[in-house]
Amino acid sequence: MPEGNVIHHQARRLSRAFRQHQVRIDSPQGRFAEGARLLTGHTVTKVEAHGKHLFIGFDNRRWIHIHLGLFGKWRFGTGEPPEPQGQLRLRIMTDERYAELRGPTVCEVLDAAERKAAIARIGPDPIRKDADPDRAWVKVHRSAAPIGSLLMNQQVFAGVGNIYRAEVLFRHGISPYRPGRDITREEFDAIWEDLVVLMTAGTKRGRIDTVRLEHLPEAMGRAPREDRHGGEVYVYRRAGRECYLCDTEVLIADMQGRNLYWCPACQMS
């Protein structure tokens, strides 16, 4: 259940484990059987993330393209892989380690051109050094859609998910309902820079922390809190509780079928 930071984290982990190794690949569940047959015995040359998309490159110029969706999960281990349990789509193995993939929305083999096309379909990814924020700015600037929706749109900001969407808007005091075209260039630049910082930190830690030190519950004289996703946040999943900064009740609403969290006082417009 990952945002871009987790995918980048996993890409590094897969790279450390398998790059320049000849690997065995199978699909106990069977739904990746053909891909496994095509790639088993080949050497991993590169692992990279673009937004929430993961690409594993092989020495026969093929790539595995993976998108975890809401449910996808990797499990890593050392030594002999255990007997397959549950719906195990894909296993990558060497004599030393293994990685198991369950529940992805996408797990397919692409050639070089198809990989390129898949990357071209998504917007700039704040975690990537080669990202061009102007591509996102143009889309935001021209859009009547609310910024809360644009931040979740992978063709505008690749890798941003529900947590970073809520948190970055809170940190900049911007209402999720403000139309994209009413975001100033200064505000956009501040949002982008903040996403770079937050998501890069999230990649290293493998969790999402967005609360400034001086605003942490301990610093504010409040009880510490740890949400299920493991990080410390201002508004995400805090509906009905007090805003850390102004004590107003954090709100929840449905925005295009996803839960949206914000403080109506700190983010008036």
Added chain:
DNA sequence: AGCTCATGGCGAG
């Protein structure tokens, strides 16, 4: 055992 929810995204209408 069964229900609900989840850091996502697609296609039908």
Added chain:
DNA sequence: TCGCCCTGAGCTG
């Protein structure tokens, strides 16, 4: 906008 796909965790009984 809704339904659907994929899986597992955390409840409720």
